[in-house]
Amino acid sequence: MASTETNASCYLIxxxxxxxxxxxxxxxxxxxxxxxxLTGLQYEPEQIPAxxxxxxxxxxxxxxxxxxxxxVQVVIGEQRGEGLKMAxxxxxxxxxxxxxxxFHECVLCGGSVWLLLLLKKSGSHRSCTAG
Amino acid sequence: MEEYQTGDEVAFVVDxxxxxxxxxxxxxxxxxxxxxSRVNQWTxxxxxxxxxxxxxxxxxxxxIVTCIIMQKNGAGLQTASSCFWDNATDGNLTNSVxxxxxxxxxxxxxxxxx
Numbered sequence: 001m002a003s004t005e006t007n008a009s010c011y012l013i014x015x016x017x018x019x020x021x022x023x024x025x026x027x028x029x030x031x032x033x034x035x036x037x038l039t040g041l042q043y044e045p046e047q048i049p050a051x052x053x054x055x056x057x058x059x060x061x062x063x064x065x066x067x068x069x070x071x072v073q074v075v076i077g078e079q080r081g082e083g084l085k086m087a088x089x090x091x092x093x094x095x096x097x098x099x100x101x102x103f104h105e106c107v108l109c110g111g112s113v114w115l116l117l118l119l120k121k122s123g124s125h126r127s128c129t130a131g
Numbered sequence: 132m133e134e135y136q137t138g139d140e141v142a143f144v145v146d147x148x149x150x151x152x153x154x155x156x157x158x159x160x161x162x163x164x165x166x167x168s169r170v171n172q173w174t175x176x177x178x179x180x181x182x183x184x185x186x187x188x189x190x191x192x193x194x195i196v197t198c199i200i201m202q203k204n205g206a207g208l209q210t211a212s213s214c215f216w217d218n219a220t221d222g223n224l225t226n227s228v229x230x231x232x233x234x235x236x237x238x239x240x241x242x243x244x245x
Contacts (some may be wrong), residue, residue, distance in 0.1 A: 031216045048209045070215040071195055071223075079235035080206035083167045086172035088197040089182045097193070 028064060033106040043078040047130055052076050108130040145224060148185070152237055153225055155180040165202045167234045174198050181239070199236040200236040208234070216242055 003085055035053055056074045077084060090099070141237045159176040163169070178196045185194050201208055212223065221242045 005195070020174065043207065048207065049211075052209045052211035056211040060213040060215055061140040062177060064146075064215045068215075069217070069242050071216065071242075073197060073210065073212045075199065075208070075210045077201070078207045079203055081164065081201040082204045082206045083170060084199065084208075085170045085174045085201075086197065086199045087178045088195065089178040090196070091182055091186050091192075091194040093193070115232050 023100045028101050029062060030059055030100060031102045031104070034061065034102065035062055038104050043076075048076050146198075147188070148224055148239065150227065152224075154227065156235060157185065162230075165200075170200050170208055174200055177235075181237075185239075187218070195199040195238075195240040197238045199234075201234045201236070203229070203233055208236070210236060210238065210240060212240070214240065 033055065037051065037058075041051075052074050055076075056072045059074070060070055060072045063072075075086065088099075090097070144190045151185075155177050158180060159173050163173075173207075177198045182194060185196070199208070199210070210225075212225075214221070214223065221240075222240070223239075224239045226237045
């Protein structure tokens with residue numbers, strides 16, 4: 001009876017530890033992007049919508065990969081001493097999915113990235129803003 | 132062998148989810164004024180309630196819920212999101228509510244579990 005060879009990668013439903021999401025690296029990557037775009041910036045109401053979209057797209061393009069769906073959220077606020085609180089909760093598979101979040105002081109900008117393991121290969125892009 | 136059903140029972144019903152969000156906000160905050168000492172508890176309560184109700188819908192989705200509460204003092208706030216997913220099955224919902232003292236901003240992202 002002929003033995004059949006199986007391609008091991010077809011049956012992987014959990015990433016190997018080498019390919020698992022590394023939160024600290026992603027955090028550093030987001031922090032670098034925020035630093036590049038926001039150092040010395042003043043809050044200008046006309047420019048901020050486009051800037052926030054650009055930042056979100058930039059982070060997504062830098063991080064998108066093979067096996068993960070990606071959700072990037074960027075929040076930019078003006079520093080006027082207002083109180084602000086942001087909370088997030090996720091309903092996912094904690095073995096495979098994770099997130100990274102960072103914060104940039106000067107214009108009050110927070111970037112969060114959520115990564116969800118993708119079992120199918122298709123992917124497409126979508127961006128949106130909310131004021 | 133039964134084929135995996137993708138139909139109405141799997142679709143994301145926007146009205147249903149909107150009403151879940153509205154109920155969570157009203158339940159947690161009602162008509163309260165902005166109180167710095169309580170805002171932590173409010174945001175946590177809203178997202179937990181939302182997520183609890185969404186998981187009870189028993190749809191094959193993973194969810195990410197975020198909530199921002201900001202005190203109104205004339206400062207501007209902008210949120211943007213960018214997603215790499217499957218447009219046919221995944222979606223998001225954003226909602227922004229303002230009253231005299233504070234602004235709430237919600238974003239809900241849902242990805243089909245496959």
